[in-house]
Amino acid sequence: MSLLRFIIVAIFSSLLLAGCSFVDRWVYRPDINQGNYITQESVDKLKVGQTKEQVVFIMGSPMLTSLFGDDIWYYVFRQNPQHGYPKQITYTIIFDDSGKVADIKRAASDNVSLDDME
Template sequence: MPSSLRILAIAGLCALLGACSLFKFPGVHRIEVQQGNIITQEMVDQLKPGMTRRQVRFVLGTPLLEDTFNPNRWDYVNRVRDPKGDVSQKRFSVYFNGDILIATSGDWQPAGWP
């Protein structure tokens, strides 16, 4: 009799512990997580055709990706995960001919560029 009572008690405890996972407890604080480069439209508007790599790095910061196979392209990536778990990602690329800025592409466009 005691062994069947013990089995019943263990089964009851397992059921109670499993039921705890059904509830979402309030008050769990989650923060916004930002990764990559912070790029703003104001920063992008400072770019002008003919700028050097050094000038672009001064304005935008160090690129997240410098492609080994295409050294004339720098990629800036910004990824944000909000407290709900939704993820947004923005990209911005600059292209050089040698040491001179010739083009951009991505989620921002410099003002006054063709």
């Protein structure tokens, strides 16, 4: 009788410990968005030739600026969904000597679009 009780307790314990991996999908985890919240609408408004003030009005303050001057601004948007993999989009805005946008570059992890992140 004690062997049967031991087997039942052992099976029950192993199910409880293994159950943690199955229950993980049911546990609530909030989406975590970090950085500059960038929308496709605001990116579409960016144009070469705009001033720094116009860029700040459209995109907000940059997350990072260049260490060697104020001519490169970085806008980073990182999203960590509930049970998925983190995604990140970085926009690099390069200004010329007169303070106008010379180039806009986009880098994304896993070729993600802004619509996929929302």
